Amino acid sequence: MIVSDFITHFIAADLRTATPILFAALGELYMERSGIINIGLEGFMLIGALTGSISSYFFNSALLGVIMAALVSGVLGLIYAFFVVTIKANQVATGIAINIFSLGLTTTIYRAFMGVNTSHPNIASFKNISIPLLSKIPIFGQSIFNQTALVYLALMLVPFTYYFLYKTSIGLKIRAAGEYPQATDTAGVNVFQIRYGAIIGGSMLVGVGGAYLSLGLLNMFTENMVAGRGFIALAAVIFGKWNPWGVLGAALFFGFGDALAIRLQVMGSSIPYQFLLMLPYIFTVAVLAGVVGKAFSPTALGIPYNKE
Amino acid sequence: MGKIVKKKKEKTYLINPFYDMQKIIIPVIAIFLSLTIGAIIIRAIGADPLLAYKILFKGAFGSINSIGEILVKATPLILTGLSFAFAFRAGLFNIGAEGQLYMGGFFATLVGIYLKGLPMIIHLPLVIIAAFIGGGLWGLFAGWLKVKFEANEIITTVMLNYVAMLWVSYLVTGPMKAPPGTFPQSEPVAISAQLPRILPPTRVHLGLIIALICVVLYYIFFRKMILGYETRITGKNMDASKYAGINSERIMLFIMFISGGMAGLAGASEILGVQARLLADFSPGYGFSGIVVSLVGMNSPLGIFLTAILFGILKSGGNLMQMIARVPVAVIYIIEGLVVIFVLAGQGIRLKIKYLINLK
Amino acid sequence: MKRLMLITLIIVITIGVFSLYSWGADLKIAMLLPGPISDQGWNMMAHNALKAAEKEFSAEIAYTERTPVSDFEEIFRGYAQAGFNIIMGHGFQFGDVAKKVAQEFPKTIFIVSSSDISQAPNLASFRTMDAQAGFIQGVVAALLTETNKVAYIGGMEIPPTINQNRGFRAGVKYINPSIEVISTFTGSFYDVAKAKEMAKAMAQKGVDIIVPDADVANLGVVEAAEEEDIKIIGCSTDMAEVSPDITITSLLEDFSKAFTTVVDYVLEGKFESRAYEMGVQEGALDLAPFRKYEEKVSKEDMAKINQVLDDLKSGKIDIAKYLED
Known part of the structure; x- marks a missing residue:
């Protein structure tokens, strides 16, 4: 096999595995920046994956599948926001409850719709789109510019998020709500509204990340298919130091690790797979310990805001 | 809040007589x-929902055995609940009970298997202490990251959970795998290191007593001891605690060690009281349930105990609902x-x- | 405190009322399954067997899916107390606990699948010969590969997958020792995406036939095969029903037959507490029809495959001799 082919395939695999993590991590980024830590990502992604799959099946359109996934996740986000913002329920416990609840709900609904024994039906899914000219670039063309639309969307969301958070007034308010909610409130900004908005918008992105799993990366829904990616996304936010570009780097890095781990195994490496799976978590802890420069979480992260 | x-x-009490x-x-x-x-x-x-719920209740209270099962399930939940509550009172979010539980189980298995020929009266306390230390060190590590690097403990403990679970998975498929056969599990721990059953014929084991002792210790620590008082002050307001001359960093380290240790005991209770050997995935999320137990129980000793029992009922009755009511x-x-x-x-x-x- | 007592009282009354309720029926069979019944593999296979037994013996059935390790004992005991006559744990991991609970209920039959344990008088195990299954797949793969590179993708590294993989390697070497065999484990029976990536990576390495043995995650291998130039040889169930274009054949594991055979022994009083082993001889293992690939397999190759099957049935081939360590 030619080396350039290997690299092409490798980069393509990296992008594919990084995309669901990137969506979820960007969604979480909005929430964390506003001061909310949502550890229910796993549940949000499952709901997104199921909604995407079922909607695409009924409307016979993958695009509608993703839109529905975003909407339903947004509604779930609204409920989550009511809990953690309005009635100030503990964010961690609510997240855990959502994870348990979603696993049960998606399994039940999926079985009700699709049955237990039938083989998986044909569902409209996203096909690779080759971008003219750019896809002709040697090595990188076929790996980066021949992907599904959702991959491009995820990549485009990175500069958008950066612009939104750092260059717009709403972005400033979101960041302020996560750092100094008291002062922000005094300055006349409604911290509750800002957090509601960040949670709902963020949840929609997380849901799309789930839908990418069932409509882009794969072409089906299976029970518990998120398989820990929600927690990896959580790690990616920190590894990316709460910055969209950093988050992109983290998602690609974890995707790289995944793609590398798989290839190492295929090549017959004898490193136990558990150690390879541990790497993202170890890296994240290392980042927090300042091994690669200091990272600071938003000051008010995880603390409900009380108007006094 | x-x-x-x-x-x-007091005022609330006047307005609402049903406060408690x-x-x-x-x-x-x-x-x-x-x-x-x-x-x-x-x-x-x-x-049939009616049948299902009849069975849920019957499953929970139908016989001595089923009441025993509730206690068996409640035992690790009490301990992981206390684990979270200890840290929470100090203003720390320890989401890492699951990982600390696995580390406790790992240490307990090490001492339980490789220390041989001891009488139970010596061996059993040793494994329990080992489990406490195993979980405690894993918690302490997160505490140290917090004190030294200001690393958010919510995140570090979540990440360390995965590391611990994968580590145990590696051990039982690799170095600690029982030699005969290829089953991914360790050898059984010595009989002298297993928690004896205290209410035969049920599976209730000595771990329950340990858990109850811990509940009492939790009460004494926060209600009767100066250190517990200082911990609560630290938890409420770290700056104020500094003015009061409290070394809040040392308190944080100490509390994370205790918190991890409690979760480690939960691991010991599962390994030494139920499984008798180390397995991958030996906990069905007891560490995460513990967070919920503590918060629902409002961090009070009695609340944690009752909530753990409630969850025991749900889990035990839920099993029977699945078995009988489909x-x-x-x-x-x-x-x-x-x-x-x-x-x-x-x-x-x-x-x-x-x-x-x-x-x- | 008064209110607490009131609540306690209510609970006690509730217990009293519900304790009056009880169950009753003739043949009652229960299963403990490690995963979800909709997995298109290991657990679905057992669920189907349970359904088959329900029909064949008009038995009352029940099952517990996604059984957590910590609840094995409680659930075994629960079924036994509820009057189930035959209780099966689906997988070697149920062995320890079954041994323990079987002693308490000598009149209940306990069965553990995919294991080799037994305990008088009421605990038996049965398994299909995973190594033999893998061996046959290896023979087919070795005869049909064009690139001389074939692969096995397992889920978790547990006895059934380990043995199937060893058998597979042996089968390939039996035909042609120079063929390269790649063996991998995804570490999970659920991570579909990972299995897919793994299969894709193999395709890029020149593998043209894969044996997917990772339960739900097999679906990922199927998707990869549909996108790349790979064929698969299915495990347990006929994968041609999932994806006919890329499935050469499947090694059918007639779990229902194996299970109902054991139930039959129980009903006829022929049950022994021993390890039943079932392979092609007993009809518990067989190759599925080649369907779309019927034409593409040469006469000589087909003859060779049938020869191997016959030799396995007659005991002429002893797989143990070909297994690597």
Whole structure:
């Protein structure tokens, strides 16, 4: 096999595995920046994956599948926001409850719709789109510019998020709500509204990340298919130091690790797979310990805001 | 929010004579609502909700054995609940009980297998201490990252969970795998290191007594000891604690060690009392449930104990619902999730109402 | 405190009322399954067997899916107390606990699948010969590969997958020792995406036939095969029903037959507490029809495959001799 082919395939695999993590991590980024830590990502992604799959099946359109996934996740986000913002329920416990609840709900609904024994039906899914000219670039063309639309969307969301958070007034308010909610409130900004908005918008992105799993990366829904990616996304936010570009780097890095781990195994490496799976978590802890420069979480992260 | 509750407690009491009742009423209403929604779902998938709930209760209280099962399930939940509560009182979010539980189980297995020929009276305390230290060190590590690098403990403990679980998975498929056969599990721990059953014929084991002792210690620590008082001060307001001359960093390290140790004991209770050997995935999320147990129990010793029992009932009765009434386990997850969500909602709304009353 | 007592009282009354309720029926069979019944593999296979037994013996059935390790004992005991006559744990991991609970209920039959344990008088195990299954797949793969590179993708590294993989390697070497065999484990029976990536990576390495043995995650291998130039040889169930274009054949594991055979022994009083082993001889293992690939397999190759099957049935081939360590 030619080396350039290997690299092409490798980069393509990296992008594919990084995309669901990137969506979820960007969604979480909005929430964390506003001061909310949502550890229910796993549940949000499952709901997104199921909604995407079922909607695409009924409307016979993958695009509608993703839109529905975003909407339903947004509604779930609204409920989550009511809990953690309005009635100030503990964010961690609510997240855990959502994870348990979603696993049960998606399994039940999926079985009700699709049955237990039938083989998986044909569902409209996203096909690779080759971008003219750019896809002709040697090595990188076929790996980066021949992907599904959702991959491009995820990549485009990175500069958008950066612009939104750092260059717009709403972005400033979101960041302020996560750092100094008291002062922000005094300055006349409604911290509750800002957090509601960040949670709902963020949840929609997380849901799309789930839908990418069932409509882009794969072409089906299976029970518990998120398989820990929600927690990896959580790690990616920190590894990316709460910055969209950093988050992109983290998602690609974890995707790289995944793609590398798989290839190492295929090549017959004898490193136990558990150690390879541990790497993202170890890296994240290392980042927090300042091994690669200091990272600071938003000051008010995880603390409900009380108007006094 | 805690501040308001404390400050205006008397006043609230006057306005609302059912102040303490609410603590009990909220979970009761939450369970009632969850079961109602659960019934609709059970109906919708074509099973019989009435039968299902009869079995849930029968499963919970039908016989000595089933009551025993509740206690068996409650034992690790009490300990992981205390684990979270210890840290929470100090203002720390230890989400890492699951990982600390695995590390406790790992240490307990090490001492339980490789220290041979000791009488139980020596061996058993040694494994229990080992489990405490194993979990404690894993918690301490997160505490150290917090003190030294200001690393957010919510995140480090979540990450360390995975590391610990994968580590145990590696051990039982690799170096600690029992030699005969290829099953991914360790050799059994020595009989002298296993927690004896205390209420035969049920599976209730000595771990329950350990858990209850820990509940009492938790009460004494926070109510009777100066260190416990200082911990609460640190948890409420770190700056104030500094002015009061409290070394809050040392307290944080100490508390994370204790918190991890409690979770480690939960691991010991599972390994030494139930499984008798180390396995991958030996905990069905007891560490995560512990967080919920602690919060639903409002961090009070009695609350944690009762909530752990409640979850024991749900898990044990849920098993039987699946076995006899053919309710899929997925529906049981939904009900479990709903109970937590409604209890949190209830507590939130209660505080909200109280807050509004106090504003006037 | 008064209210607490009131609540306790209510609970006690409730217990009293519900304790009056009880169950009753003739043949009652229960299963403990490690995963979800909709997995298109290991657990679905057992669920189907349970359904088959329900029909064949008009038995009352029940099952517990996604059984957590910590609840094995409680659930075994629960079924036994509820009057189930035959209780099966689906997988070797149920062995320890079954041994323990079987002693308490000598009149209940306990069965553990995919294991080799037994305990008088009421605990038996049965398994299909995973190594033999893998061996046959290896023979087919070795005869049909064009690139001389074939692969096995397992889920978790547990006895059934380990043995199937060893058998597979042996089968390939039996035909042609120079063929390269790649063996991998995804570490999970659920991570579909990972299995897919793994299969894709193999395709890029020149592998043209894969044996997916990772339960739900097999679906990922199927998707990869549909996108790349790979064929698969299915495990347990006929994968041609999932994806006919890329499935050469499947090694059918007639779990229902194996299970109902054991139930039959129980009903006829022929049950022994021993380890039943079932392979092609007993009809518990067989190759599925080649369907779309019927034409593409040469006469000589087909003859060779049938020869191997016959030799396995007659005991002429002893797989143990070909297994690597």
